[in-house]
Amino acid sequence: xxxxxxxxxxxxxxxxxxxxxxxxxxxxxxxxxxxxxxxxxxxxxxxxxxxxxxxxxxxxxxxxxxxxxxxxxxxxxxxxxxxxxxxxxxxxxxxxxxxxxxxxxxxxxxxxxxxxxxxxxxxxxxxxxxxxxxxxxxxxxxxxxxxxxxxxxxxxxxxxxxxxxxxxxxxxxxxxxxxxxxxxxxxxxxxxxxxxxxxxxxxxxxxxxxxxxxxxxxxxxxxxxxxxxxxxxxxxxxxxxxxxxxxxxxxxxxxxxxxxxxxxxxxxxxxxxxxxxxxxxxxxxxxxxxxxxxxxxxxxxxxxxxx
Amino acid sequence: xxxxxxxxxxxxxxxxxxxxxxxxxxxxxxxxxxxxxxxxxxxxxxxxxxxxxxxxxxxxxxxxxxxxxxxxxxxxxxxxxxxxxxxxxxxxxxxxxxxxxxxxxxxxxxxxxxxxxxxxxxxxxxxxxxxxxxxxxxxxxxxxxxxxxxxxxxxxxxxxxxxxxxxxxxxxxxxxxxxxxxxxxxxxxxxxxxxxxxxxxxxxxxxxxxxxxxxxxxxxxxxxxxxxxxxxxxxxxxxxxxxxxxxxxxxxxxxxxxxxxxxxxxxxxxxxxxxxxxxxxxxxxxxxxxxxxxxxxxxxxxxxxxxxxxxxxxxxxxxxxxxxxxxxxxxxxxxxxxxxxxxxxxxxxxxxxxxxxxxxxxxxxxxxxxxxxxxxxxxxxxxxxxxxxxxxxxxxxxxxxxxxxxxxxxxxxxxxxxxxxxxxxxxxxxxxxxxxxxxxxxxxxxxxxxxxxxxxxxxxxxxxxxxxxxxxxxxxxxxxxxxxxxxxxxxxxxxxxxxxxxxxxxxxxxxxxxxxxxxxxxxxxxxxxxxxxxxx
Numbered sequence: 001x002x003x004x005x006x007x008x009x010x011x012x013x014x015x016x017x018x019x020x021x022x023x024x025x026x027x028x029x030x031x032x033x034x035x036x037x038x039x040x041x042x043x044x045x046x047x048x049x050x051x052x053x054x055x056x057x058x059x060x061x062x063x064x065x066x067x068x069x070x071x072x073x074x075x076x077x078x079x080x081x082x083x084x085x086x087x088x089x090x091x092x093x094x095x096x097x098x099x100x101x102x103x104x105x106x107x108x109x110x111x112x113x114x115x116x117x118x119x120x121x122x123x124x125x126x127x128x129x130x131x132x133x134x135x136x137x138x139x140x141x142x143x144x145x146x147x148x149x150x151x152x153x154x155x156x157x158x159x160x161x162x163x164x165x166x167x168x169x170x171x172x173x174x175x176x177x178x179x180x181x182x183x184x185x186x187x188x189x190x191x192x193x194x195x196x197x198x199x200x201x202x203x204x205x206x207x208x209x210x211x212x213x214x215x216x217x218x219x220x221x222x223x224x225x226x227x228x229x230x231x232x233x234x235x236x237x238x239x240x241x242x243x244x245x246x247x248x249x250x251x252x253x254x255x256x257x258x259x260x261x262x263x264x265x266x267x268x269x270x271x272x273x274x275x276x277x278x279x280x281x282x283x284x285x286x287x288x289x290x291x292x293x294x295x296x297x298x299x300x301x302x303x304x305x306x307x
Numbered sequence: 308x309x310x311x312x313x314x315x316x317x318x319x320x321x322x323x324x325x326x327x328x329x330x331x332x333x334x335x336x337x338x339x340x341x342x343x344x345x346x347x348x349x350x351x352x353x354x355x356x357x358x359x360x361x362x363x364x365x366x367x368x369x370x371x372x373x374x375x376x377x378x379x380x381x382x383x384x385x386x387x388x389x390x391x392x393x394x395x396x397x398x399x400x401x402x403x404x405x406x407x408x409x410x411x412x413x414x415x416x417x418x419x420x421x422x423x424x425x426x427x428x429x430x431x432x433x434x435x436x437x438x439x440x441x442x443x444x445x446x447x448x449x450x451x452x453x454x455x456x457x458x459x460x461x462x463x464x465x466x467x468x469x470x471x472x473x474x475x476x477x478x479x480x481x482x483x484x485x486x487x488x489x490x491x492x493x494x495x496x497x498x499x500x501x502x503x504x505x506x507x508x509x510x511x512x513x514x515x516x517x518x519x520x521x522x523x524x525x526x527x528x529x530x531x532x533x534x535x536x537x538x539x540x541x542x543x544x545x546x547x548x549x550x551x552x553x554x555x556x557x558x559x560x561x562x563x564x565x566x567x568x569x570x571x572x573x574x575x576x577x578x579x580x581x582x583x584x585x586x587x588x589x590x591x592x593x594x595x596x597x598x599x600x601x602x603x604x605x606x607x608x609x610x611x612x613x614x615x616x617x618x619x620x621x622x623x624x625x626x627x628x629x630x631x632x633x634x635x636x637x638x639x640x641x642x643x644x645x646x647x648x649x650x651x652x653x654x655x656x657x658x659x660x661x662x663x664x665x666x667x668x669x670x671x672x673x674x675x676x677x678x679x680x681x682x683x684x685x686x687x688x689x690x691x692x693x694x695x696x697x698x699x700x701x702x703x704x705x706x707x708x709x710x711x712x713x714x715x716x717x718x719x720x721x722x723x724x725x726x727x728x729x730x731x732x733x734x735x736x737x738x739x740x741x742x743x744x745x746x747x748x749x750x751x752x753x754x755x756x757x758x759x760x761x762x763x764x765x766x767x768x769x770x771x772x773x774x775x776x777x778x779x780x781x782x783x784x785x786x787x788x789x790x791x792x793x794x795x796x797x798x799x800x801x802x803x804x805x806x807x808x809x810x811x812x813x814x815x816x817x818x819x820x821x822x823x824x825x826x827x828x829x830x831x832x833x834x835x836x837x838x839x840x841x842x843x
């Protein structure tokens with residue numbers, strides 16, 4: 001006897017809940033947009049905003065105020081200091097020190113900060129484990145390229161589905177992808193994750209993964225359309241989604257398993273990346289059922305009305 | 308027929324596994340026998356800077372400064388030649404990338420036009436106006452000339468930086484051009500990134516100038532008296548600790564005219580500290596330099612000569628006698644490290660234009676170690692969860708899928724080594740993600756086989772139909788993910804590229820292991836063992 005997540009012959013009437021799904025999707029997107037507005041745009045990391053970020057590891061647990069007291073005489077402008085959690089093996093506390101672009105352009109800024117911290121806390125008690133500096137020009141370039149890459153990937157996916165299936169499937173896939181990316185960006189904003197290069201990598205992976213489900217469902221819809229020409233499209237779509245449902249849940253499930261492992265164990269550096277994947281993969285599965293297919297159906301109805 | 312194709316497929320898989328293992332051995336075995344090194348791959352999987360620690364720099368060469376320098380030289384030359392040609396001028400001034408020439412009288416307009424054409428063919432007249440009776444010309448370098456200067460400034464900077472890094476001693480540095488004004492520098496595993504940055508970023512223009520010999524120099528320095536034309540004030544390298552200095556850097560009044568520059572240096576060596584003085588840098592000059600130095604010391608005995616690096620006065624010793632033989636030295640208050648770095652930049656030569664850090668990513672070795680460990684832990688935990696799940700859910704078919712997964716990881720790692728790709732932290736995340744996504748192909752196949760079995764087909768028919776019907780969906784869904792990986796590779800830099808690489812390789816090898824690899828086992832069981840039921 002095999003284990004079955006979804007019993008064969010399961011018939012959930014997905015199409016019936018389309019209206020609710022549309023409302024749900026818009027609500028999620030809206031919440032994201034509101035969060036973006038409240039946060040005054042995405043929380044750009046230095047990859048996109050420019051500036052300098054230093055990750056400093058202390059052997060003890062200094063207070064943020066003490067660190068600020070050391071850095072403020074250096075006259076670096078709007079410095080933010082963020083507690084980055086406790087380092088696993090040494091038990092010391094790590095902090096992120098972020099400097100605005102103007103300070104990053106000063107020569108020797110990271111040297112001076114390191115020296116000032118060593119002077120106050122002792123030479124062996126402070127270790128600068130990471131420095132990232134991005135000049136304003138590079139930041140602008142990266143931002144443009146990131147937007148282009150995500151937009152281009154979405155278009156490519158739509159075009160590929162169009163080429164392999166039909167135009168309406170392609171449009172459905174593209175809309176579903178835009179939906180996934182928007183909701184993921186919204187979620188990142190709500191939980192105040194930073195936008196950096198790894199998040200863009202996550203968005204592109206989401207685009208690639210989410211279209212998988214759309215392909216599988218579309219493939220089945222096409223197959224069933226050939227098999228039973230008489231049936232109304234709504235029924236064919238429903239059947240196709242039901243037939244592929246256990247595969248959809250299984251694949252998403254195993255992917256989510258490893259992403260959760262990355263999120264919990266992969267360390268701070270890829271936290272935002274793993275979070276984006278977590279949200280995007282979940283939403284991507286939902287969207288291939290509730291966004292891509294209804295759009296195919298919508299086109300069908302439009303066609304019928306025009307006739 | 309079927310048996311023969313099965314044999315070929317088995318041979319193919321065995322061959323691939325062997326090749327993969329051969330490529331992976333150097334990564335896991337430290338002492339390879341010489342015979343191996345000679346005939347078989349000996350490259351280990353290369354770790355990115357974010358894993359092994361190191362510095363990634365993008366330096367912008369201010370190529371416009373090189374154009375400005377050329378214009379400055381040109382304007383000096385023009386002044387001299389205009390005098391010879393007896394064309395009177397009111398002044399020459401450089402405004403950014405243009406030279407503005409004001410003529411003394413309107414009559415010499417044509418003469419000046421001809422003069423430029425004849426003597427300065429690399430300049431073009433951009434505009435000429437007459438303001439208040441004096442004709443004014445705007446000259447610029449020809450587009451081709453400007454382009455050439457920018458290009459060669461970038462190439463020279465690249466060469467100089469490469470020399471400096473080589474002498475600094477970094478294993479396997481990467482130094483290459485990026486675009487029209489940037490230089491990409493990767494320094495794996497360096498211990499003191501700050502020192503490397505200082506060394507690379509220094510323009511290192513060495514100049515010798517005379518101190519102005521007047522008793523009231525201090526008044527000019529402090530601004531009490533206006534600066535005479537032809538003189539300039541430069542700061543010293545050391546903080547003035549004397550009573551009057553108040554902890555500020557010493558200020559020097561020097562003549563603007565440069566008597567000798569660092570391009571005549573043939574060698575620079577560090578001399579260790581003695582009991583009398585700290586370490587210093589001894590310079591050896593080439594023949595031209597030796598003559599220049601002999602000349603300038605001979606004519607200025609008794610005066611102080613300022614030795615200036617990047618507009619900072621290092622020392623200003625008194626010239627006691629004519630110095631022949633082409634030797635000079637730079638002393639100052641530096642330790643042996645600073646002296647060594649100074650010698651390196653003097654040997655490697657000056658940058659033709661200043662450079663600025665456009666991007667820096669430095670990861671300390673301890674953070675790299677942490678990342679490797681965390682990457683491994685999530686790999687093992689995530690991987691085991693998937694393997695276990697597949698086993699429980701699909702039983703024997705799950706076991707097959709898990710075997711395919713292991714093969715997949717083997718191929719993926721081997722491909723990284725074979726293509727000399729770089730493994731980064733996001734790259735490890737890509738491998739972990741591949742594990743989660745790679746089982747998709749097997750899930751598709753297995754679900755399809757289950758469906759066919761439910762329709763009452765025999766195991767053979769169900770397995771055949773399952774693989775065949777699942778194939779288009781598997782290909783389509785993997786091609787789309789592959790495409791987004793390629794786009795990511797185009798867009799990304801460094802670590803993110805590493806992610807794109809593992810993602811794409813993982814997709815190719817997972818399709819192969821799932822579609823070809825597991826099929827072989829079924830075909831074998833069906834033909835040799837006359838399989839009656841499918842455990843799925």
